[in-house]
Amino acid sequence: MKKDGMLYTVIFSFIVCFVFVFILSFTNEGTRELVQFNQQVARQKAILSAIGIAYESDAQVPDLFERVERIERNGETFFRTERDGRTIYAKEFAGAGLWGIIEGVLAVDAEISRTVGLEIIDHNETPGLGGRIDEAAYKEQFRDIRIQDDGFRFPRGVPADPEEGMIDAVTGATRTSESMVDILSSVVLTMRSTLGR
Template structure:
């Protein structure tokens, strides 16, 4: 009987002490982990859509900027600012769209002055390889640089973007998300300017 009690006590003490240590380590590493996830998962796309930046937009990013508030529904984005000669010239933020198989995670860069796209990259998707997945290829994403809200439409509908062959739904999902992002930008330009300290 004494043996059993000893066993239970020892195991409980070991588990409790290790558990407490772990939750301490977790609380120390929580912020750095969040930062490195942003840096390595979104970082490459952020840098790619902000071609003119001279700063490190990931280091300078602003978390959880409230852009709109409608009937208790908040639209919150993390904003990555691009600075040139010390002045903020463009911002990047993430938008989501609906593809053929699932959600599309898209990073867009917007020029502060003109409100036009500085770049677009599809970061996460579950589209079919060889069809919808070609949204990540230069032939598709290069078309977006320099486009304004009105241009972000398929070319056979009067816009400036050629759809990916055989993947119209994916193309439209990307276009819809980018367009919504640009509209969001033009509606809440002041708040974005305020958050990144420009204007």
């Protein structure tokens, strides 16, 4: 068979594709359970840290997560738990960021009047700019903000006041920060209407 002939080229291309794709599928299948487990642990870690439950290692996470109650209401899933004698609600959210979907968890108090914490599970924002929403400096703002009737807002020309529901934006990432305010405000409104607060 001629090496540069049509038949050889087609057969060669087919075999090469088949072999490489076969090995890839095999590897993917082999690690799928591990990847799913990692994703599940990452989700549980996010919910725990939004609520403010400390864990020392990943091994403790599933046990601690067992104690969080899962509630379904009107097709929405919530998590409820007690911490230091207070009831805390948490909800996973997903909303449009600048480049893709931002997924995370927001935890609030029983009256849905103050935030307890925020954790980001996944996002595709610009690394180093919008991507900084998953850094502690941004997330820690969400410990104890007074939620307004319409949710959250930006400070305009004043320092962010947690009593006014204000969240500082990330410098250089206005669009991502705006998305976060919109997403979180709508999460809070959903929680209020579903849980009847």
